[in-house]
Amino acid sequence: MEKTEYEHNEYDLTKLIKEEKDLPEGSYKIGFKSVTTRGYRIDEWTGAWVATALIYQIVSGIILFYYYSQVNPYASTLYMIDNVPFGHIILTSHLYMAYAMIALVYFHMMRQWFVGSYKGKWRWLQWTLGVILFLLTILTAILGYMLANTAIAMAALHIGILFMQRSVIGRILPGALINWVEAILVGNYTTTATFSHLLAFHVAIFTVLMLGIFAVHFILFERSGLASEKAEKGKMIPWFPTNLLYATFSAIILVGVIIILSAVFPQKLTLAYGSLEYGTFPVPDWYITPLYKLMDVAGYGLGTGGVPLVIGVVIFIFLIPFIDKYHKKGALERPWITAFGIYFVMGIAVMTIWGYSQPGLTQTRLLTEYMWWTMTLVTFLPVYAMRFAKKDGEEIAN
C-alpha cells in the first residue's frame, strides 16, 4: 500500500475528552491552539468569517425579533424599516450578512474540498458536521426570506409544501408522517399558525441547532489543529493576544463592509402577498435558485428527478471524507475529487445565474444534457491534463 500523507481517521470519540499531551505549549483537554505564522494566511480564516456572520445574524436578529409580529408579518416588517431607529440598515444588514454567510459557507467548504482537509484525526467528523451546518444555513435563510409575507415568499412556501407532498418525499413517507412534517412546518396552515411556526424555526430551532453544532465543529477544529501544518516547538505564536486580535479585526472588517453596503444600498421590500400587479415580478433570492434549478434541469421536471438528485448530491458531499481514497494531499494528487469540486462550483454558479434570469423555465432535455456534458468535459479534462503536465515536469526535473 502506498504511504498516505494523511493522519488516520480517529473513530473513537471517547478519545476526544482525553488530555492531549506533548503539545508545544503544554497539555490540555479543550483549549485554543497556537499556530505558526502560516496559520495567519488568509485562506485559513474562511471559517472565522462564517462564524462572525453567524454571530452578527444572531445579534441583529434579536433586535429585529423585538419588532416582528407573526400576526402582521408584512406590516411589522414595514414598521421596522420606517419607524425603528436605523431599522432599515439593521434589516438590510441582516439580509446582506445572510448573503455573505451563504457565500462564505460555500467558500469555506470549497477551500477545504480543494485542500483536502477533510480527512485524518477528527476532521472527517468536522466535515460531516460542516455539511449539516451548510444545509441548516440555507434552510434558515429560506425561512427568513419567507417571514416577510411577500408575494414571492408565499409562492416559495406554497411551492415548498406542495413539492413535499408531490415529490418523492411525499410519496415515500407514509401519509400520516408527511402530514406531521407539514404540520410542524405550518400548523393548520392559517396565516398566523404558518408564521409562528416559520418564526420558531428561524429564530429558535434551526439557530440553536446551528450554534450547538458549530460549537462542536469549532472544538473539533481546535482539537485537530490546522490541517496544513505540524505543530513545532519554538515556532508557535500564542493564541492570546495575537490570534484573538487577528480574529477581532477580521470580524470588524466584515461587519463594517456589510453595514456600509446596507447603508448605501438599502433593500426594498417587494410586493406583499395578495397585491395584484401587472408587469415585472421579484425572482427568488439567488441562493435558492440553484437548488430550485437543480430540481428543474435534472431534465425530468420538477418533483420527480430533481429531489433525488439534490439528495444524492448532498449525500455525496457528506461522504467525501470516506469516498476520497487518495493518499496525497495536493489538489492535483486527487484529480477526480478536484474535478468534481470544480464541476460543483461551476454548476452552482451556472444554475444560480440561470435560475435568476429564468426562474421557472424548464429547458429542453437536449440543451440540459449539452450543458452538463460540456461542463463535465471542461472540468475533468484540464485537471487530468494539468496533472499529466505536472508529472511530466517532475520527470524531466529528475
Place this chain on the structure above:
Amino acid sequence: MDKSKNNIPEPERRAFLKGAGLSVAALMVGGLSLERYAVPKDRSVPVMDNFPLAILEDPSGTPITVSDVEKYAASTTTKTSPILVFNYPLQDEPTFLLALKGVKITTPKTSPSSGFGAVSAGSNAPMDGIIYDSTHNISIIALSGICQHLGCVPPFLDYHPGQNVPFESELIGYKLNGTGATKWPDYGLIYCKCHGSQFNPVWGGRNLYNNGPAASPANHSLPQILLATDSSNHIYAYGINSSNAVIRTHLKYPGGETYGSQVKSEDLTGGTSVVKSSRSTPTTLTYFKGTSPISSGPSTLGVNQVSNSVVLYKTTVVSNSGPWKGTF
C-alpha cells in the same frame, strides 16, 4: 481501530447495545405521543361542512352586479385586462373572475387536443356555474387562482388576453401573431410565470392547455368556481364544479388527485372560512346546470347550512386598478 474495539469488554458492549436499543424505542414511542403537540387539532378538519354561498362585494361592501363585471370584459382585441380576484372558498384562496365578450363559454368533455379558440357550443356542452348574458354575448366565469402545478397565485398566475403575450411565455415560444402551436390563443391564456403552466379560460372547466409550444407542467385544469345570480343581478359563488379538479392546496396526500366526491368533501381544510354576511339569504337564485338556466331556492345548491337554513357569506372582489383596487 481494531484495538479500540477490543478494549471494550464484551458484556459491557452488549449492555450498551441493549441500552441504546431501548432508548431508541423509547424515543420512537415518545415521538408518537408528541405528534398531538405538533399537529394542531383543527388541522385537516374542514372549517365548514359544505361550500359557502357567498355574495360578491366590492371593497366598499356594495354587492357587485353582472353589468359591473361586464365593464371589465375582455374580447379578442383586448390588450390589457385588469385582474379581478376574490377569495373562495376560504380566505387566502384567490379566484379569478373573468368576463369574456363575444363567446359563450361551454365545457368540452375533455380539453381539446388541438386548436386554441372557443369550443363550439354544442347542444349538450355543459355551462355549469357560468353566467351567460345573451344580450351582450358575454360570459362570466370564475376559475381558481391557485396554479394546479405547485400552487402559485396571482399575480404570478395571471390572465393575459389575446393581444397580450407575456414576456415569460415568449421565452417558451409563443408569439403574438404566431401560427399553429406558437399562436397565443384568441382570448389569451391564464399563464403561470412560476413554471409556465397554461390554462385556456374559453374552455370553461376543462381549461388545461397543452397545445402550445411547451406542455404545461400542471396536469389538471384550474378548478371552476360555480356562479349564480339573483333577481337584482348580484353575483354569488356557491361551490366548485365537481367534474373538474380539486384546489391544489387542498389535496390530501396520498390519493388526493381524484375528481368528484373529493371536490365536495375534502376541500375546506387548512384555512379560515370567508366572513358571514349580514344580508339576508336570497330566496331564488338563477344558475346554469348543463345547458339550461335553472331558478330555485339556495337550499338546492348543496351549500353550507346551519340548522337547515342556508348561511350567506361574503367575499370581496379586488382588482389591480380601477375602483376595486385592493389586495385579496
